[in-house]
Amino acid sequence: MIGSFKTDRSSTEAGQNRIAPTSGSSAKRSRFVDAHRHADTAVFSDSFGKAELRQGLTTVINGNCGLSAAPVFGPHKADVAAYLFPITGELSDLPVESLAAYSAALSARSLPIHAGMLIGLGTVRAAVAGFEKDLTDGDYRAIRALLERTLSEGALGVSLGLGYAPECFFDTAGLVRALEPIRHTNITLSVHMRSESMNLLPSIDEALALANALHVPLQISHLKAVGRERWGTLVYDALEKIRRAREDGLDVQCDAYPYTAGSTQLLHVLPPEFLAGGTEAIARRLIDPTAQRILKERFETGTDYDNYAMLLGWENIEISSVRCGEDKPLVGKTVAEAAGDAEPWRFCAGLLSRNRCAVTMIDRLTSEDDIAAIYREPFSYVISDATYPKDGIPHPRVYGTFVHILERFVRERKTLSLPAAIRKMTRMPADRYGLNGKGRIAVGADADLLVFDPDRIRDRATFADPARCGEGMETVLVNGVPAVENGVCTGIGNGTVLKRRNP
Ligand SMILES: [Zn+2]
Known part of the structure; x- marks a missing residue:
């Protein structure tokens, strides 16, 4: 877990992240967890880990926005790989025919941090039926079977990307039909909504309807209100909808990245x-x-x-x-x-x-005040939505998100207290995907720990010069082994592939 120790060691994490003096089994978890990343193929790169560790990330979850790198196979494989390329990177040399094959290949590598995967419904649908608008009964059966198989192989949850093809061709009833395998489970459904602007509120209604119909936890991905005319109003209406749904008993949360610009295809x-x-x-x-x-x-x-x-x-x-x-x-x-x-x-x-x-x-696309309003809610947490373009210009969120929160939203804007920010970067995302042993400091928890002085954390990644690692993460332990010492990466790979434990 995180330890944000000031030099006088007087300030530890707050809230749920304090060290539990209990014996034994109370699970604990780790340090910064990015539950919404697109490092599906980047995790296989020799350079992976540095940008993440230097901002305190020890756990990432990939496969978001309906666009997971696995399972990709069959007659539509080349089309699916071409479509995924701008988001997930190049699939061609990787074993992506199943999550099991992907995870086995990743486990064979020296991994600098922990990595898990969601199963993207867009990838599943495209693997089964390509990019056509209509599905047959047989397509639905095949989609459900592939979802079931991939969940049994350890996917941590299911992601939707309703703004992208081919998922934009689903109506709500079709989504419920396709997602039958997760009905009445605790498997989190992570939803990149159909609209983040003109039809944001109906899109939230659709996501809530899905969660109500399926009885699953709902995670609304990268909440925002796109377009200047809507800043300052629409996102508040969206948050109110979520608040009311929670009062009605639905397990719904949202997340946001801390930048006013996004990046996608x-x-x-x-x-x-x-x-x-x-x-x-x-x-x-x-x-x-x-x-x-x-x-x-x-x-x-x-x-x-x-x-x-x-x-x-x-x-x-x-x-x-x-x-x-x-x-x-x-x-x-x-x-x-x-x-x-x-x-x-x-x-x-x-x-x-x-x-x-x-x-x-x-x-x-959005405003920082809107982002702050989202973060002030107790049901929101921090994500990066980072993608890894092979060349071109990366978004600074790849390098800076988690130190950016500490510098900008804690220290400068004072949107969040340090304990609240830590909770949104550790325990909340870890719990969302059942990562027992991550996200908190406790006896029996995974020894993923950060030591830093919150006054000295600095985000150096900018839009003009994005590929710059954060400063101030003095020590990062991954499963008890130093991955960063004195602010420098050690190169030791002690990360693991995270899988959902099937009941
Ligand atoms: Zn997305």
């Missing part, structure tokens, strides 16, 4: 009907003159989906990675800048098409 700007058929079909559609006429109008007037072109403007959407060498000079520019004299929407369509959709963006 540039594809996310498209209306959902443009996302059918997989990346090759999308790439062809985007340069078809008839489809382009429709696309232009959808960008200009569409209000039935999160229309980033309208909500944010092309000047707030920055290109952060591309696949084509010829487009690399565009990285770091906004779509508006990169388009030059061309119409930005047409430029965006062309860019996506020639890169076979493998383009990521950093999009400026």
